[in-house]
Amino acid sequence: MKNERVQYRIPLYYLVTSLFWFSLYTYVPNLSIYAENLGASHKLIGLILSSYGFTQMVLRIPLGIYSDTINKRKIFILAGILSSLVSALGMGLFPNPWALLFFRGLSGVAAAVWVPFTVLFSSYFTSEDSSKAMGYINSFNALGQMIAMLLGGLMSGKISPQAPFFLAAGVGAIALLLGTGIVEKKEDREPMKIRELLLVGKDKNVLIPSGLAVLVQLITFASVYGFTPIAAQKIGANEMQTGLLTTLSTLPGILASAMSGSVFVRKYGESKTVTFGFLALALSCAVIPSITNLNLLYLSQMVGGFARGSIFSLLMSLSIQSVESHKRATAMGFFQAIYGLGMFLGPILVGIISDLAGLSWGFWIVGIMGLVASFLALILIKPSQD
Secondary structure (H helix, E strand, O other): OOOHHHHHHHHHHHHHHHHHHHHHHOOHHHHHHHHHHOOOOHHHHHHHHHHHHHHHHHHHHHHHHHHHHHOOOHHHHHHHHHHHHHHHHHHHHOOOHHHHHHHHHHHHHHHHOHHHHHHHHHHOOOHHHHHHHHHHHHHHHHHHHHHHHHHHHHHHHHOOOOHHHHHHHHHHHHHHHHHOOOOOOOOOOOOOOHHHHHHHHHOHHHHHHHHHHHHHHHHHHHHHHHHHHHHHHHOOOOHHHHHHHHHHHHHHHHHHHHHHHHHHHHHHOHHHHHHHHHHHHHHHHHOHHHOOOHHHHHHHHHHHHHHHHHHHHHHHHHHHHOOOHHHHHHHHHHHHHHHHHHHHHHHHHHHHHHHHHOHHHHHHHHHHHHHHHHHHHHHHOOHHHO
């Protein structure tokens, strides 16, 4: 660690991280159902869900560049937490689809600050320990999301559909208060420039995993964070069970992320790991319309979550693997901004298809896209990378 003065603040940073992501994911399992019950069409539900990815896609790179330029992170982190609080409160206080569209977009503004969030945290550590640090903070990110989705589903079923929004706002307020204790740390490094970003983005070793990551996020935000809860409700799931469904789809991904870069790559290689991961992810979506038993739906989404975790962490690693060390932050900024495209397109795509041909076709099309991604991974991720 670079500075012993900030060492005692590391647990605080972990706590703020978990609370921040808790406030962003408490209402996610039932958001599509909530919007549908308010009278939104599947197309409008798709727009509501995709607004989260759209604002991230637009803001992540400019935010990273500007925070680099002024060499400040804490102010953006606090602004992001405040945005999360306001967005959750707005969705709870104004129960109509168009308000949901605006405030869900605002939650994407909050999520966009994950770039300065991780940059500040990594500055507390030496470069040799930075990868380990990212692993730790991502674990607390996932922990906050999982607990949030479980409690959010429970509160929606036991109290009211608006309850998860107010829980998210309350936790966001606590995160904001605790976040004032985060230590700002100045760094002596050149800001990321647009020209460098474009040069890095032209590198096929960055572009290929980034493009595949778009497809991972498209499938994820179209299904488990999008329309899968609606499919679950149609076979009898209540709000608590849809919360559990989303939680169970996330939990295996944590284990898969840990195993992907070591066990799977060592045994099967990178190309096969991503290829078979996409196959499993495609199957987990394509079978949804034929499932009539909730336990089978749980199982299918756990398989999908495991596949998603194994793919995404590996693609993230591949995106910076062949990049010079001083350009890796730029490459990661490009990767994070590009995959926001999938978060934006997935819900819109399924929403439009569902209104035109039915929800089943939405899942089948997404499954076909997973098969296409599997084929692309097989031919684009070269054996020499294995």
